[in-house]
Amino acid sequence: MTFKQNIDLLRIIAWAEGISYLLFGISMPLKYGFDIPEPNYVIGMAHGILFILYNLLVLGYASKKKWNIKRVIFLCFLSLVPFGTFYGDYKYLKINSLPSP
Numbered sequence: 742m743t744f745k746q747n748i749d750l751l752r753i754i755a756w757a758e759g760i761s762y763l764l765f766g767i768s769m770p771l772k773y774g775f776d777i778p779e780p781n782y783v784i785g786m787a788h789g790i791l792f793i794l795y796n797l798l799v800l801g802y803a804s805k806k807k808w809n810i811k812r813v814i815f816l817c818f819l820s821l822v823p824f825g826t827f828y829g830d831y832k833y834l835k836i837n838s839l840p841s842p
Contacts, residue, residue, distance in 0.1 A: 747805075751798045752834050758795045759826035761788035795820050 761784060768781040796817050803813040816833060819825030 747802060748834060751795075751802055752830050754791060754795045754798055755826040755830045755834060758788070758791040758820060759824065761791050762823055762826075764788070792820055795826065 764784045765781075765788070768784045771777040772781040799813060799816045802808075803816075812833060816829050819829040
């Protein structure tokens, strides 16, 4: 994969992870307010897989591009915060904000 393809994959996974996190705002009220737990199982599994994949991609990409440890820790931390991966994409993952390959 080329540099552009790698960063594009990381950005897509970051957005998917962020969206799956926000979908808990729909599935949690369904589970606890209306006793409909099924959507929470699906969203939870998808979010778990995307969370792990995002963090592995950040670590892999960081080692390949020699990112400093502060950037890596911050990008991994953002996966724990609602809207965090959207901010990480905007601030750190856009192709214009990265150092040239």
